[in-house]
Amino acid sequence: MGKNVLIIGASGDIGTEIAEKLAGNGWQLILHYNKNKQAMEANRMHLNRESVLMEIQADLSEQSGINHLLGQLVFPADAIVFAGGSAHYGLFQDTDEQIMDAMLTLHVKAPWTITKYILPSMIREQYGRIIFITSVWGEAGAGNEVVYSSVKGAQNSFVKALAKETASSGIAVNAVSPGFIDTKMNQHLLAEEKAKIVHEIPANRAGTSEDVANTVSFLMNERSDYIHGEIIHVSGGWRS
Template sequence: MSRSVLVTGGNRGIGLAIARAFADGGDKVAITYRSGEPPEELTALGVLGVKCDITDPEQVESAYKEVEASHGPVQVLVANAGITRDQLLLRMSEEDFEAVLQTNLTGTFRTVKRACRGMLRARSGRIVLISSVVGLSGAAGQANYAASKAGLVGFARSLARELGSRNITVNVITPGFVDTAMTQVVGEERKAEILRQVPLGRYAQPEEVADAVRFLASDQATYITGAVVPVDGGLGMGH
């Protein structure tokens, strides 16, 4: 049966691969995006693009109403939208720290809370949060990003306990280094340094993250909740 799926930040990178995977599987998919326009390939797949800044509660409410009018209540939410503002701690401004938490953590809280309205009524739902290996292992210059991504783990596990009795699962994916436009600008020397830390010796493809998300949203994962699933080539072992 075709489900109503919402992917935040679904217009590029990991989010785009996730949206494409669900659409290819026959689901009714909507994405949020903050700037630009959704790629033509998503439009061709019938994916609904909704402009939404998840740091704005009114935009989130408006986005959900648009999705619900077109596809019905959201049954699968993938909270992927996020930003980085990297800087060493002593040079990091309060604005940069707060902006990352407002998008990555508070924005996720906002989108998840709104999705839960319909899921609780239906007594069913799948929520997948996109965190990062950095949220577990840390990274110099990313104290704000790591804090926001670590916060998603505690958030998800609390909700898994809170919502489990209503047949709503809440899980986390922690990608490592993924081959996206963001990582393609990394210099060759730095790239080699990063890859030396990855047992599989390569970046992940966005589609590999999407496959893990689809599994957690599938009927094969009905008894999995509160899990943190790494898709990192072994980078985060032990965390």
């Protein structure tokens, strides 16, 4: 069994935690990031140097960035974790077509293209793990986040469908669907807004990046071999 994992979005709060967790589990890391080079430098402080095979900078909201990433990928990937992405807030009727195109490319076309590129080698090896970090909004939908909800829903559908094609080849495709997680993505919320959301969560707290990373760690383990095509909620029981 191989031990190389490509982590898309390794500079984000959740991606950083996943990288640290998987490195501790013995995986060798291929780390992708876009703009946050400072976060990647901070990552190196927490990771064993030998656990990082390479870092790739690429803007996956553009086709040229997708092509660049694949051109730089010199190591085989036995697993992929799609932890990257960005939210978009605002009324759907006010959303520019350029924003729609970028969100579609980043969250849908880039994962399609990267998976299609790596999948043949996984099939040859009869082993693989493909994990998406999606969102509760991909199922429930959120007003003022219509485009984000749509692309996360597309990721969930991709997971369910691809899992049916790849399970017989020893490749598990699953998603982790976080609820309200205390990350930089939610910094736009006022303290009162955060408190209101937490009040609605049965577990009575916001989730953490570690909560998400722990679930990813389990799905990467051989003990999860019979789990295919699942959308696993990490939400403290919260459904909105």
